[in-house]
Amino acid sequence: MVELKPRLINKSLVLLTACFCLLSGKISAQTISVSAPSDSLTVGEVFNFSITIKNSTAAEKVVFPDSNSFGGDLEFLSSRHFKVSSSTDSTEYDLQFFAVEDVTIPPLPVKIVSNGDTNLVFTDPHILLYKQTISSVDDEFKPLKPNFTFPYTIWPYIVGLLLLLAAGFFIWRKYFRNRTTEEIQTKAVPEFKNPVNELESRLISIKDTHSDQVEKDYKWFYSELGDALRWYVEELYKIPALESTTREVLRYMDAFGVDVQIVKHSRIVLNEADMTKFAKFKPTLDQSWKAYNEGLLFLERAKIVDSARIQRIKNEFEAQFKNDQEDEYGMG
Known part of the structure; x- marks a missing residue:
């Protein structure tokens, strides 16, 4: 029977372990x-x-x-x-x-x-790291200019002039007003400008200009297209879209419960507009027309989901003007 020495067994195990670790490390x-x-x-x-x-x-x-x-x-x-x-x-x-x-x-x-x-x-x-591009809210305001101080000596003249004007108005009202022929002119009610129609006109103008350009000005195109959608959102939902970042506009629209499809089309157009203006992104002609098509989809969706809101705004506008006109004639 072969007798194995413990020392020889330990050496063999150490060598096998070292080879296995070396091979495993090499593989993985x-x-x-x-x-x-x-x-x-x-x-x-x-x-x-x-x-x-x-x-x-x-x-x-x-x-x-x-x-x-x-x-x-x-x-x-x-x-x-x-x-x-x-x-x-x-x-x-x-x-x-x-x-x-x-x-x-x-x-x-x-x-x-x-x-x-x-x-x-x-x-x-x-x-x-984030780089802030707007001024900090902690910036100090520039000091205001001091108010102009009027000389005290002119106050008597101002008071005298006001008394003279009051006396002239009293004389005219008592002796000459009835001699003046008054013509009552009916004021025409201003035409209510439908935001959907205004947006459609702006999109048509953008398309015509973009089509006629020999050398396409993509920065102008995306800026006009994005501003048209921002204007509509601000006009209809009273969201400060023209002076807000794209991220803020989309958050406002979500908060105001704007239609999901309108938000989707807005996100696509405004993000591409930001890339063109800030990231030096150079779109192709096909990409620009795809962005324009998103604007048209925005318009068609707005015609469906915003019709009731627009009609309510129109009614409030005409009712307010009618009340102002009745108050004016009643006071006269």
Whole structure:
């Protein structure tokens, strides 16, 4: 019978364990890194975010995070996958920043399939800095100019002039008023301007100008298209849309219970307008006409869901003018 020495057995186990750890480390070693802007970002700015993973051996498949991994204050635009080498994979994302404070990208999962096994690794969290572009509410107001002080010597003249005017008015009223032929003119009721019709006219004007331009001015086009929708929302719902950011306008519309489809069309047009103005986004002609079509869908939906509101506003407008006219003639 063969006798095994304990010391020899211990040495063999140590060697086998070391070889197994070395082989396992060689098979499963990965290096994951991210690349993102180090400078602060403004609202609406588009930036690149990339994930690169290096394996010690070639992987069968690498599954990177999809669009569902980004949300909240980050808008997913597109992504591109690169096979740098047999053991290196990279994915680059185009994201749009809509936060009003610093944002942290949480650890993102990456699946690595190799030799039939799936390993899950995570990226390190990354902080995106917010850059404020408007003045702080804590800024001090400039001092007001001192009020003009009138010389005390002119007050007697002002009082005398007022007494003279009062005496003249009394004399005219008592002796000459009845001699003056008064013509009562009926004031015409001003025409109520329907916001839907006004919006339709603006859209037609934008289309004609955009079609006639040889060199397309996309910045003008998106600005006019976005302002037309903002004007309608402000005119009908009394939301300060023309002086608010896109994010604020959409929040106002949700809060006021604006129709979901109208909010959807507004979001598409206003986001593309912001990208054209602030992110140096250069759209194509087809993209511009698609944005214009969203404006037309906004118009057609508004004709359906806002008709009752517009009729109520029209009735209040005409009733108010009629009451003002009756008060004027009654006082006369």
